[in-house]
Amino acid sequence: MGDQLLVGVNGAGGRMGQRVAVLVYQDQDLKLGAALESDNSPVLGKDAGEVAGIGPIGVEIQSELTDRVDVIIDFSLPAGLMKVAGICAERQIPLVAATTGLTPEQRNEVLTASQTTPLILAPNMSLAVNLMMKLVREAAHSLKNSPGGVDVEVIERHHRFKEDAPSGTALHFGEIIADEMGQTEHIHGRHGRPGPRPTCEIGYHALRTGDNVGEHTIVFGMMGETIDLTVRGHTRDSYVYGALAAAKYLATQGAGLYTMADVLGLN
Numbered sequence: 001m002g003d004q005l006l007v008g009v010n011g012a013g014g015r016m017g018q019r020v021a022v023l024v025y026q027d028q029d030l031k032l033g034a035a036l037e038s039d040n041s042p043v044l045g046k047d048a049g050e051v052a053g054i055g056p057i058g059v060e061i062q063s064e065l066t067d068r069v070d071v072i073i074d075f076s077l078p079a080g081l082m083k084v085a086g087i088c089a090e091r092q093i094p095l096v097a098a099t100t101g102l103t104p105e106q107r108n109e110v111l112t113a114s115q116t117t118p119l120i121l122a123p124n125m126s127l128a129v130n131l132m133m134k135l136v137r138e139a140a141h142s143l144k145n146s147p148g149g150v151d152v153e154v155i156e157r158h159h160r161f162k163e164d165a166p167s168g169t170a171l172h173f174g175e176i177i178a179d180e181m182g183q184t185e186h187i188h189g190r191h192g193r194p195g196p197r198p199t200c201e202i203g204y205h206a207l208r209t210g211d212n213v214g215e216h217t218i219v220f221g222m223m224g225e226t227i228d229l230t231v232r233g234h235t236r237d238s239y240v241y242g243a244l245a246a247a248k249y250l251a252t253q254g255a256g257l258y259t260m261a262d263v264l265g266l267n
């Protein structure tokens with residue numbers, strides 16, 4: 001149909017990229033217009049649908065964007081996002097950037113794309129996780145002046161294949177907490193004899209086990225009681241649903257930086 005949104009997916013051969021191809025194919029408002037991978041990917045030249053396990057859909061995986069698309073969804077690796085962000089900025093293609101593990105410099109470079117095109121850069125596209133971010137901000141704000149002090153730790157669990165740690169989601173939870181409570185130190189694990197825990201710390205702990213698609217627990221530890229807030233994904237599709245909603249949202253916006261809260265109505 002002429003009014004379908006043409007979606008490009010960057011990282012088409014990956015765990016997330018394959019699910020994007022499937023759920024775009026199943027969405028009557030969307031059509032897969034391009035499937036991108038690195039120039040040394042073993043799936044170049046293959047049909048994106050076949051790689052994703054749903055049979056041929058007539059979209060060949062390529063390393064360069066040659067077709068017109070209305071929006072690009074990126075679930076790749078930092079190098080892949082950097083490349084596609086430059087393309088989107090130049091061609092004014094809205095970009096849903098989901099890749100994590102960026103350096104601060106890479107993040108800042110991706111963000112410049114919002115000067116010429118609509119952009120969302122979010123470590124987590126899930127509705128439950130983004131709502132949990134709102135809940136964690138509220139909890140941090142309410143607890144920040146607790147008389148006995150509050151120790152906050154972030155525990156994340158992911159599949160054994162995840163390349164970056166801690167997760168981008170965990171780091172963003174930490175940013176929210178520090179913004180509300182004022183912690184200045186972010187420490188990753190503990191070993192040896194670190195001594196008593198300073199109150200200025202947020203601790204991060206990354207578990208890598210099995211096929212866990214993503215679980216985050218924020219621990220607010222006080223004297224005499226503890227609050228654990230946990231959100232867990234059941235399948236990767238929880239992230240893709242958010243990414244597709246973000247793509248539809250950006251397609252209606254002008255150049256600028258937007259958030260998943262804008263997309264999901266969580267403001």
Ligand SMILES: NC(=O)C1=CN([C@@H]2O[C@H](COP(=O)(O)OP(=O)(O)OC[C@H]3O[C@@H](n4cnc5c(N)ncnc54)[C@H](OP(=O)(O)O)[C@@H]3O)[C@@H](O)[C@H]2O)C=CC1
Nearest residue numbers: 011013014015016037038076080098099100123124125239
């Ligand atoms: N924001 C969110 O909601 C979510 C974000 N993520 C993030 O998405 C990213 C991908 O996760 P996942 O799918 O599990 O990882 P995978 O490694 O399975 O997929 C990444 C894909 O990107 C490809 N790739 C690598 N370099 C490039 C490049 N230069 N251009 C285009 N494609 C490239 C890889 O190809 P090759 O294998 O050949 O290198 C691979 O197929 C991670 O950073 C993850 O943290 C994941 C889930 C949710």
Ligand SMILES: O=C(O)C1=N[C@H](C(=O)O)C[C@H](O)C1
Nearest residue numbers: 100123124162167168169214
């Ligand atoms: O690699 C993953 O799988 C995920 N990565 C993202 C992150 O690093 O926060 C989002 C989600 O947790 C799944």
